[in-house]
Amino acid sequence: MSQQRPIIIRRKKVIHKHHGGAWKIALADFMTALMALFLVLWIVGTASNEQRESIAEYFRTPLSAAITGDGASSEKVIPGGGPDPIHAEGERARIDLKRQTRPSEERRRLRRLQQRIETAIQGDSSLRELRQQLLIDETREGLRIQLVDSERRPMFELGSDRVAPYMRDLLHTLAPLLNELDNRISISGHTDSLPYVNGQRGYGNWELSSNRANASRRELVSGGLDPDKLLRVSGMGDQLPLPDAPPDDPMNRRITLLVLDTEASNRIQRQGELWQLAERAPLPETD
Structure with missing residues (x-):
């Protein structure tokens, strides 16, 4: 009777690694931004006309003026306002140039x-x-x-x-x-x-x-x-x-x-x- 070799079965162990949580962070950021959007819309919808003007004036305040304190002062609820010296002046310069080059x-x-x-x-x-x-x-x-x-x-x-x-x-x-x-x-x-x-x-x-x-x-x-x-x-x-x-x-x-x-x-x-x-x-x- 001949001696038989033992049968060896090699099985590859599969280890399920974690796929990461980057998508969870992106989803959380999106949901936070969405919630903030609905919150702003709700506040603006319930605000008075004066409060809306104050909010608009606040967002018109240039960042450089807000940091340096050179912006125009306001007596309204939210301080700020004044023209943007970079954007507004640039727009005005382009408009003036058009008026000079285009006859009235x-x-x-x-x-x-x-x-x-x-x-x-x-x-x-x-x-x-x-x-x-x-x-x-x-x-x-x-x-x-x-x-x-x-x-x-x-x-x-x-x-x-x-x-x-x-x-x-x-x-x-x-x-x-x-x-x-x-x-x-x-x-x-x-x-x-x-x-x-x-x-x-x-x-x-x-x-x-x-x-x-x-x-x-x-x-x-x-x-x-x-x-x-x-x-x-x-x-x-x-x-x-x-x-x-x-x-x-x-x-x-x-x-x-x-x-x-x-x-x-x-x-x-x-x-x-x-x-x-x-x-x-x-x-x-x-x-």
């Missing part, structure tokens, strides 16, 4: 007026020759229309406020176009630096520029301009020559029509109100 509706209307004027001048054969003496550009105050003089074709008789016929036709053409907008208008007269015989003692460039501005005003009104649109008529003498032009250049003899934007118009009206208040104020008593 008023500016677009002024540009359309410029196109209408140029088209009207170009379409009139009798005024087409004056196009070189018509300078139109945009300024911070509005649309500026300058009617400049020349030795060959002066807008006024020499040393006089008598309007030349072609200047009258040009002003009569501009009048109905200026009526298309509600913007107020400023008219100023300018001269070159050539002095009169009597200098500053008699009739001179100040009087001449003022008289020419008023003569232009009369022609515009005669051409159909609404008189209520006029806000300012002034004579500047020879004090504001054209850029890069010698003081005695004939181009300095000009009439400037300024179609004012709303901001410039309001500023001029406020200045007039301040002058009226100053004139009505009683003089200080002296001993």
Whole structure:
């Protein structure tokens, strides 16, 4: 009888290890946040309007201001508030940049007026020759229309406020176009630096520029301009020559029509109100 080998069965012992509790921590955090959310919603739902404003003001307080104590003080239930100097100012800067790069509706209307004027001048054969003496550009105050003089074709008789016929036709053409907008208008007269015989003692460039501005005003009104649109008529003498032009250049003899934007118009009206208040104020008593 042969000797049999013993049968050895090897069994691998399986040890069930713990899978960890990270998911329990995440679930606990989620449930805590959810409970806090419902708690906040319940508090806000039962709070008064004043308490809600206080809560909103608290959350508007920038963290840097709350830590350093530079935030705006508040007398409400929850202290805080004030604009965020980082976020709000940045947003305001971006908005201001957009306003500078994107023309407003008023500016677009002024540009359309410029196109209408140029088209009207170009379409009139009798005024087409004056196009070189018509300078139109945009300024911070509005649309500026300058009617400049020349030795060959002066807008006024020499040393006089008598309007030349072609200047009258040009002003009569501009009048109905200026009526298309509600913007107020400023008219100023300018001269070159050539002095009169009597200098500053008699009739001179100040009087001449003022008289020419008023003569232009009369022609515009005669051409159909609404008189209520006029806000300012002034004579500047020879004090504001054209850029890069010698003081005695004939181009300095000009009439400037300024179609004012709303901001410039309001500023001029406020200045007039301040002058009226100053004139009505009683003089200080002296001993």
